[in-house]
Amino acid sequence: QVQLVQSGAEVKKPGASVRVSCKASGYTFPGYDINWVRQATGQGLEWMGWMTPSSGNTGYAQKFQGRVTLTRNTSMSTAYMELSSLRSDDTAVYYCARGHVRLDAFDIWGQGTVVTVSS
């Protein structure tokens, strides 16, 4: 079945970086954008950026410009989100989500990765 499976929980210290992976299966990985959305505990959804796996093109929310990097390994059908200079307010669940061009919506989501930033 079509799914996105993310890497496991991370605990990081302030100032460090974290990389979260998102492995796609059940569909043609290059054919759909991968977006990243985060959610702090008890809060709403915040879009961080997108990547087009076929080209590697990316776009980032201004809030995260310079701190987030989206990459991919097409041979492994895996997308990556790296967030640097972590702060305590980066503690959140990070989701990858497939962007469906025809629907103009996020139709498949990963299960989420908890990132905790604590000294």
Next chain:
Amino acid sequence: DIQMTQSPSSLSASVGDRVTITCRASQYISSYLNWYQQKPGKAPKLLIFAASSLQSGVPSRFSGSGSGTDFTLTISSLQPEDFTTYYCQQSYTTPWTFGQGTKVEIK
């Protein structure tokens, strides 16, 4: 950035009730409006895309309407599994933005 404002932030209802949630965009977004359902500890699930199109597999008690700046999500007859949180999201222009969420609680 386009701001998405949902109302109410929470509501109490009973099984079988008809419920309507409103989402307003800070500027024109045509019909580029999606609705998601999120249950505690789970990823969001796409319910409605393009303002009024039902995603495959979603029960027909869910419906969406609106265009321009004002949109609604309606649940025609609340079921026990529907008591959770709903988000709207605009896909008109980046940065894609979400509403703050509406929590549907049991009365």
